């Protein structure tokens with residue numbers, strides 16, 4: 001049993017107790033670990049994680065949405081092993097190397113070379129910082145330094161460094177730091193759940209776009225960019241919306257001379273059913289941020305892709321007009337090699353198509369759960385499933401979420417609801433057995449926790 005630290009078997013106790021003594025875990029009130037289990041992972045294989053007692057857990061959230069092709073993937077492992085013997089790292093200022101060039105070429109090709117310039121960092125929040133800074137600096141280089149404000153959506157999440165947090169609308173993450181942040185304009189989310197009687201998801205999208213237009217009419221001269229998560233606002237509860245919204249935003253950005261930043265850190269890399277989520281709206285942003293799945297969940301890697309027009313705004317003999325941002329591990333060759341191996345799997349295994357069959361099977365297997373009287377807003381896009389438990393009160397939702405996580409572990413599942421929203425973002429390798437296992441066990445966990 002993993003229910004409490006003092007009940008765990010010895011081997012686990014050791015690692016757990018040592019961890020709690022010296023590791024400050026992310027996104028955690030550490031005191032909760034007096035009762036909440038901390039799972040000591042020993043190894044991973046495919047969709048499964050194994051703890052130090054040999055107990056297995058189906059990683060149904062791809063280890064915070066990063067792991068696309070399973071743990072210890074043989075193809076990614078072997079690519080990394082050969083890269084390791086060639087070059088582990090070299091600085092990217094004044095130097096270049098095959099993995100970073102190939103990765104930039106291949107990603108540009110996936111946008112039809114519209115986003116042909118790739119700037120690298122290590123984590124998602126840094127990619128967001130880069131996009132914000134690059135947008136502001138582009139306008140500045142064009143003599144429009146007044147354009148220094150940003151727009152984000154209600155319920156947006158773009159990371160937790162100071163700049164990224166300023167375009168993140170999650171009270172629990174932002175409130176403590178409010179006085180440190182630049183105020184962003186927060187506009188209506190196109191979340192399809194906001195549909196009123198007789199309204200379609202597209203109607204909600206149009207309504208949200210109209211709200212944005214009102215702001216732009218008034219303020220565009222001061223606004224550098226709007227940042228959106230295309231199709232699904234993930235971290236605040238998998239809010240899904242109609243692609244029409246992206247088309248409307250693209251038009252408004254063109255009309256009012258504002259940049260569009262697409263944060264595809266979570267929704268990119270095939271997660272929504274196309275390689276880039278923007279493809280489903282047939283638009284391209286001015287900046288596109290990728291991280292999470294791009295390295296297959298192996299190594300920290302993030303990047304910002306942008307258009308030639310933006311790149312040209314910095315191209316000059318004057319150093320001060322250049323984009324001087326840097327991180328020590330920019331373009332790390334091992335991380336880029338993992339990303340190349342990941343992209344190769346997309347092509348070799350025709351992953352986008354294969355995922356359609358996987359998604360259809362899981363959606364069908366989840367039908368009984370979707371029909372449960374205490375399940376609301378069952379929704380799916382690509383390889384994301386979500387539903388809301390019928391719990392109104394926020395404290396009760398937090399308790400539900402922690403209890404669900406614990407009960408899921410007992411059922412050999414790694415699932416970590418966001419408040420009352422249960423979601424799945426499995427790796428793109430589940431076989432029929434694993435899909436059915438995921439559906440049956442999730443239902444069992446839900447029934448147990450909702451009845452408690």
Ligand SMILES: *Cc1c(COP(=O)(O)O)cnc(C)c1O
Nearest residue numbers: 123124125157158159263265266
């Ligand atoms: C996870 C995430 C980020 C932040 O990425 P980190 O690597 O955690 O800093 C930014 N935007 C979105 C949409 C994310 O899901």
